[in-house]
Amino acid sequence: MRHVGLLGLVLVVAWCLAPVAVAAEASGSITVGGDTVKPTSAVAMWNESTAFINKGAKILQIYMAPSPIITEGLDQALDPDESLRDGIPGDFVILTLDDKGAFSMIYAYIDDGAKNYGFNEGTVELEKMGPDVVSGWVSSGGKKSLGDTPISFDLRFSAAILPPPPKGTDLGKDGGTPGAAYLAYVEALRNGDYATLLKHANSAYAEELAGTPEEYRQYTLDTAKESAPQEMAVTGGQLFDGYAFLTVAGKDWTGDKVEGKVKMVLDGDTWRYATEDLETVW
DSSP: OOOOOOOOEEEEEEOOOOSOOOOHHHHHHEEEEEEEOOEEEEEEEEEEOOOOTTTTTTTEEEEEEESBBOOOOOOOOOOHHHHHHHHHOOOOEEEETTTSSSSEEEEEEEETTTEEEEEEOOEEEEEEESEEEEEEEOOOOOOOTTTEEEEEEEEEEEEOOOOOOOOOOOTTTTTTTHHHHHHHHHHHHHHHHHHHHHHHHHHHHHHHTSSSOOHHHHHHHOOOOTSSSSSEEEEEEOOOOOOOEEEEEEOOTOOOEEEEEEEEEEHHHHHEEEEEEEEEEO
């Protein structure tokens, strides 16, 4: 998983995406320091900001890259924004607009050196904004400065706006059967419960555990114990076709408070842990 840090930009996505490959286009370039990105493809989605000054505000993000942008599978991703970024090979640019279409931020990721740049000045001229397409032009208005780093950009874009997420069935505050399976999985991690881990763990981990020679099995289980959450509770959930999203809160292996989402998948008639997106609560 590629992790990126922003200068002046904090984005958390609350929407899921439809599993489609989107044909759209971008042109022009952005230059930051000695690096230049020339996008050719683009896609957009509505998100929610968690920045302190406009937390919860509706924002439109336009992703641009020199490579094709594929959205397949993002409808089942816990964090569509991160999944979309991880699926772009190499450099990319994200233009963020507010719900009225005004410029908010432009962000560039340079794959060589994993460099991140966020810049909050620019001019946008929109030709169209919604409901399905956003198109227009964004410019820095010449060479600007990002600290000691020069930045300039002039980009055109025409991007499909991805549809809203599918709606699941409310599982209630305890998360229903998927919630119970998740709690059983967490308890099995803490207790080194081999049989329960085989039943509820991620399928790849369960397969690896099952193939571990018996003489090394206890070492593997003890290692799992060391990284197991100290506490975890399910606070709600949504059921979809073959998978579920749970909201959870508790304490990680260090005792720090965490909260976020967990994905469970249905394997036959058994719910298995798939992945999680947790954040430390300070």
